[in-house]
Amino acid sequence: MSSMVKVNGLAHSFGREDVLKEIDLTVSRGEIFGLLGPSGAGKTTLVKMIVGILEPDEGGIFIGDEKVPSLDLMRSIGYMAQSDALYQELSAKENLDFLASIYGLNKQERKEAIHDVLQIVNLQDHKNKIVNQFSGGMKRRLSLAASLMHKPNLLILDEPTVGIDPVLRQSIWEELTKLKENGMTILVTTHVMDEAEKCDRLAMLRDGYVIACDTPEKLKENKQVESLEGAFLAYGGRNL
Amino acid sequence: MNTVAVMKRIIQQFLRDKRSIALLVIAPMLVLTLIWLVLDGDSYHPKIGVADIPEPIQQQLQKELEKDIVEITEGEAKEAFEDGELDAFITFQNLEPSILIEGSDHTANREVVKHVQAALQSVQGNSNKVEPNIEFYYGSENLNVFDQVGAVLIGFFVFFFVFIIGGISFLRERTQGTLEKLLSTPIKRWEIVTGYLLGFGLFTIIQALIIVSFAIYVLDIWMAGEFWQLLIVTFLLAITALTLATLLSAFANNEFQIMQFIPIVIIPQVFFSGIFNLETLAEWIQILSKFMPLTYGANAMQEIMIKGKGIGDVWLDLLVLFGFAVVFYILNIIALKKHRRL
DSSP states (O other): OOEEEEEEEEEEEETTEEEEEEEEEEEETTOEEEEEOOTTSSHHHHHHHHHTSSOOSEEEEEETTEESSOHHHHTTEEEEOSSOOOOTTSBHHHHHHHHHHHTTOOHHHHHHHHHHHHHHTTOGGGTTSBGGGSOHHHHHHHHHHHHHTTOOSEEEEESTTTTOOHHHHHHHHHHHHHHHHTTOEEEEEESOHHHHTTSSEEEEEETTEEEEEEOHHHHHHHHTOSSHHHHHHHHHHHHO | OHHHHHHHHHHHHHHHOHHHHHHHHHHHHHHHHHHHHHOOOOOOOOOEEEESOOHHHHHHHHHHOSSOOEEOOHHHHHHHHHTTOOSEEEEEETTEEEEEEOOSOHHHHHHHHHHHHHHHHHHHTTSSOOOOEEEESSSOTTOOHHHHHHHHHHHHHHHHHHHHHHHHHHHHHHHTSHHHHHHTTTOOHHHHHHHHHHHHHHHHHHHHHHHHHIIIIISOOOOOSOHHHHHHHHHHHHHHHHHHHHHHHTTOSSHHHHHHHIIIIIHHHHHTTTSSOGGGSOHHHHHHHTTOHHHHHHHHHHHHHTTOOOTTTSHHHHHHHHHHHHHHHHHHHHHGGGTOOO
């Protein structure tokens, strides 16, 4: 499998605090890649750098053959931030329509894209509802829909299922699996172990270091533990 | 076109926020009305020029005033009026005193009349009392304090409310995470700033139209110039406020911190932009006022409303105002680098 995202020798600090240290990662095309780690591990900083919003102090990131950051690359990346980046005064449709026009979709394309993504997140019936009347879960789904508008090759999701009930969480994962089957590469951050299990491959992040990176099965096998949590503790112990 | 998309979104959003629209339009009208209701004057020593007046009267007048009176011709006096350096010109025609008052400053008008009448009275005694013949160069005797400061107040309130709403909207874009989302798309930084400018710009046009109409037709403020020219000045002032607000919001972390800019950025402009007579203040304050956009906007508005001058006479003020807006706009695009270098 060819690589989609390559992170080489990445390091970054905010002021005197080193947030990321010596990060090397490769995300393969068409896989669901998980970044597992507690909050404060540097997951959000890392994904923001892959998107191109933040620039690292050291090291580089390549998507395909192109170096990040680049406005061209942003055209093919979908990003869902940790907070629901939605305009509260606008309806679901108006929010999506705005983002779609930023991505340069014409009127007809926008209409189709809105229809498609709302179907994916099961919000068709709430198309014209104003966002501030949405529940937390609906906002989360709408945010996901918003990051899918332009049919990105690479989808980056920062804690997509925080505060979402188990049924909805499962349906979002089913959607992600479907998107992956259609050829999308998905990078997802999480601090929930059972979600990490669903990823094809996983990088464990702790205190700014990647302490391990492999498939969930291999990670458990290597440390001869039953759960990912056990594996995380075992790998983390090595570096302490 | 990304700019248009941002602009369209701002308009949609703003139309849903009825209270903010009210703040933009109704609040300035309300405060203007209140000031109109309560305004009253204070004391001031006018500058008077004289020609061919009897020696005793001149001496008495000199005693009345704490400033020297100057002897000049009528032509020189009118030139001095144009430059705003003289408050009144007194001469005698057929043994009757005649006062030509500059007229754009209500306080000065009143003080001139008061002092001249006192001087005449003490010389003439109560015998053959001669009422001076009073004329106005600008305005008329009906010009009151509200007419005089109203021009500045319109400018100020437009500036103030556009500043608050523009600043907080741009800040909310950051605090609710949508700026980050926007910066993860291929939109360019200048497209965001321009979109904001155009979207809000539309509302400031409407705001300027309503407030200026209200002041002129409802509060019946003195208006000697052209309506549309005043509108242009008001709009330019609003745009300057908007660019300043979005720029400063980059340095605030929440709504409360936007409010903290008010005493630092807004209030000094009120005091030093022409409501109060600056000539009596220290030189450093006069220099400081040159760095305040409201100084130029308020001056242009006063020239148009009270003196009936046109855009052609105040083009320098408008140019400076435009310059402020352009500088703030460019700095804003640079300030966004804090959130995405690209």
